[in-house]
Amino acid sequence: MAKGDDAIRRKKNKLNRKKQRANDSATVSNRIAAIIAAKKRRQSGKRRNCQGMCFSLPTPEDPFNDKYDKMDIKGKETKKVVPSKEDCKVAINRNSVASNKGTPGGNHVSIDHQQQLEKVKGNKWWNDQAMSLRSTEHVGKENVVKRVRKKDFEQSGCPSKVLALCLDSIQNALRRDGFLSSEEDKPLFMNKWGVEFWKCYSVGNDILETSGACSTIEQIAWIASTAADSISRKEKEGLSLMGPSLLFLVPSQGEAIKVRTVCKPLKAHGIHTVSLHTGAPIDHQIHGLKNIEPEFLVSTPERLLELVSLKAIDISGVSLLVVDGLETSIKGGHSDVIKSIRHHISTNPHTVVFSDCSSHASIPLVQNLLRGSICRLSLHDSITSQGACIMQSVHVCASEEEKIPKGIQVLDQAGGDELEGQFSKVLFIVGNNSNFHPLVSAIESKGYSVALNSAPSSEIENRKSRPSVFVFKAEHINTIDIGEFEVVIISDFVHKMDDYVQILTRMARHTASGALHSFLTAENAALIEQLIEILERCGQAVPEAVRNLFRSISMVEG
Known part of the structure; x- marks a missing residue:
C-alpha cells in the first residue's frame, strides 16, 4: 500500500472520531449538561442569583454565610388582577374562589392605582396610624385575639391595598362629577375619622357616630371601602357570599341617592350597589332584584321591610348594618320598622349608627341596636356629641x-x-x-x-x-x-x-x-x-x- 493512501486513511479516521465525540456530547445526561452549562456561565462571569452564596467567602461577621439564607430574591413582578363581577359570581357559585382563574374581561390595576399605592405606602402619617394600631393591638393581646376569632374577623395589621384602591376610585369619581373639590389636597385615605373607624371595625366593635344626624360623603366612602375590602378578604379565603353584605338604611330617597353615588365607583372592583326607596314602583324593584345579586343594599326602612315581607330580597346574611339619620327615621314613625329589619338579620352583624341623640326618644333605639361593646366616634368635641346616649x-x-x-x-x-x-x-x-x-x-x-x-x-x-x-x-x-x-x-x-x-x-x-x-x-x-x-x-x-x-x-x- 502506498504511503499516500495510509495518510489519507488516518486523516479520515481522525474526522470520524471528532464527529463521534460531538454526537456523544449531545446525548449526555441532564445532570452533566447542567454542570457544563454552569461551567460556561462561570467562565463568562454570568451567574444565577441562587449561586451567589456558593462563591462567597466567609467573613468574621458571618463565618457560616448565614446571611445568604435570608436573601429576598425578587422575581419578575406581575400585574395583579382584581376579579370582575362575573368572576366573583362564578367563584361564589362554586363555593370556592380559589378555582377562579380570571377572564380576559377582568379589571386590571391601572398604573395610576399603582402610583397611588406607592403614595400610600410612603406616606408618613398613614404609616404612623398603622404603627399606632399595631401598638394598641399588642396591649392586652390575648383578649384582642380571642375577640377577633370569636367574631371571625380577618383584618389586622394596617389598612390593605384594596381599601386604598377603593378610596382612590371613589375620590376620583366624585371629583370628576363635581361632588368634591379638585383643589383639595387631602386624599380620602388620610381622613382621620376614617382611620379611627377602620380601627374600631377591625377589632369587631360596633360604632356610634354622634357628629350629626346623617353621614358625610367622606364617612360613606370609608364605610363602603372597608366593606369592599372585607368582601375581598372573604372571597380570597374561599367563603361563599349569599345575599348583600352591606345594608345601608337611610331616612329618605335623597340620602339613598347620595349613598349610591358614593358607592357606584366600586362597580369597577366587582361591587354592585342597589338603591331601594318609595320613589320607584315596587313591582319594578322586585323584577330588578330577581336579576341582580347586589353586594351593597341601600334602602329606606319602610320599602325594605315591604320587600323582605314579599321575599323579594334576603337580608339574613348581612355582615355590616349601617343606620343613618336615626332621628329622622324616628320622627317618621319607623322605630318599629328598624327593629323588625334587625330581627330579619340572623347573623350578628357589625352595626354602625349615625345619631346626634338630640332627642331622649332616640336613646332606647340606639341601645337596642348597639348591644355589645362599642366605639364612640365624632368629628368634633362638643358636649352634646361626646355626651350622647x-x-x-x-x-x-x-x-x-x-x-x-x-x-x-x-x-x-x-x-x-x-x-x-x-x-x-x-x-x-x-x-x-x-x-x-x-x-x-x-x-x-x-x-x-x-x-x-x-x-x-x-x-x-x-x-x-x-x-x-x-x-x-x-x-x-x-x-x-x-x-x-x-x-x-x-x-x-x-x-x-x-x-x-x-x-x-x-x-x-x-x-x-x-x-x-x-x-x-x-x-x-x-x-x-x-x-x-x-x-x-x-x-x-x-x-x-x-x-x-x-x-x-x-x-x-x-
Whole structure:
C-alpha cells in the first residue's frame, strides 16, 4: 500500500472520531449538561442569583454565610388582577374562589392605582396610624385575639391595598362629577375619622357616630371601602357570599341617592350597589332584584321591610348594618320598622349608627341596636356629641346626710337584685371628705365589692356577681380612665361646671347605656342654671325639683 493512501486513511479516521465525540456530547445526561452549562456561565462571569452564596467567602461577621439564607430574591413582578363581577359570581357559585382563574374581561390595576399605592405606602402619617394600631393591638393581646376569632374577623395589621384602591376610585369619581373639590389636597385615605373607624371595625366593635344626624360623603366612602375590602378578604379565603353584605338604611330617597353615588365607583372592583326607596314602583324593584345579586343594599326602612315581607330580597346574611339619620327615621314613625329589619338579620352583624341623640326618644333605639361593646366616634368635641346616649339624672337633697341613702338607692337600682349584672362597674365620686368613710361603710354593708382610689382590676370585678363599686375622692378623678365606667354617681356635686362636663364627656366610652347621677343641695345654687342649660342642650329632661330649687334661689336673690 502506498504511503499516500495510509495518510489519507488516518486523516479520515481522525474526522470520524471528532464527529463521534460531538454526537456523544449531545446525548449526555441532564445532570452533566447542567454542570457544563454552569461551567460556561462561570467562565463568562454570568451567574444565577441562587449561586451567589456558593462563591462567597466567609467573613468574621458571618463565618457560616448565614446571611445568604435570608436573601429576598425578587422575581419578575406581575400585574395583579382584581376579579370582575362575573368572576366573583362564578367563584361564589362554586363555593370556592380559589378555582377562579380570571377572564380576559377582568379589571386590571391601572398604573395610576399603582402610583397611588406607592403614595400610600410612603406616606408618613398613614404609616404612623398603622404603627399606632399595631401598638394598641399588642396591649392586652390575648383578649384582642380571642375577640377577633370569636367574631371571625380577618383584618389586622394596617389598612390593605384594596381599601386604598377603593378610596382612590371613589375620590376620583366624585371629583370628576363635581361632588368634591379638585383643589383639595387631602386624599380620602388620610381622613382621620376614617382611620379611627377602620380601627374600631377591625377589632369587631360596633360604632356610634354622634357628629350629626346623617353621614358625610367622606364617612360613606370609608364605610363602603372597608366593606369592599372585607368582601375581598372573604372571597380570597374561599367563603361563599349569599345575599348583600352591606345594608345601608337611610331616612329618605335623597340620602339613598347620595349613598349610591358614593358607592357606584366600586362597580369597577366587582361591587354592585342597589338603591331601594318609595320613589320607584315596587313591582319594578322586585323584577330588578330577581336579576341582580347586589353586594351593597341601600334602602329606606319602610320599602325594605315591604320587600323582605314579599321575599323579594334576603337580608339574613348581612355582615355590616349601617343606620343613618336615626332621628329622622324616628320622627317618621319607623322605630318599629328598624327593629323588625334587625330581627330579619340572623347573623350578628357589625352595626354602625349615625345619631346626634338630640332627642331622649332616640336613646332606647340606639341601645337596642348597639348591644355589645362599642366605639364612640365624632368629628368634633362638643358636649352634646361626646355626651350622647348618657342619661343624666339630677337628684335634689334637703341636707348632706340625705345624699348617702339616696346614693345607695341609685346603686341598688343600677345593679340590685332586679337588674343584677346590668352594669359591670360603678364609680362614686365624693367631694366632701366627711362623707367618704360613711359612704364606703354603707356600700360594703350592701355586699358590694369596694375599691378605694384605685384603678379597676379584673380581680375586684370578678369577686362578686354584683357590680364592682369604685369610690374616688374628687381630687383623684384625673388619675384614672373613667371611660371604663358605665355608671357614675357624683355624691357631692362638683365645684365647677367644667369638672361636670369633663366627667360627662369622658365616661362610658364603650357602651350606649351610660348613666350619670348627681346630687344637689341649696349650696350648689350658683351652678344650677348652667346645669339646666347642659341638660337641655343634650335633650335631657330637667326634673321639676331642680327647676323649683332654681326658682326659689332666684326669688331669694331678687
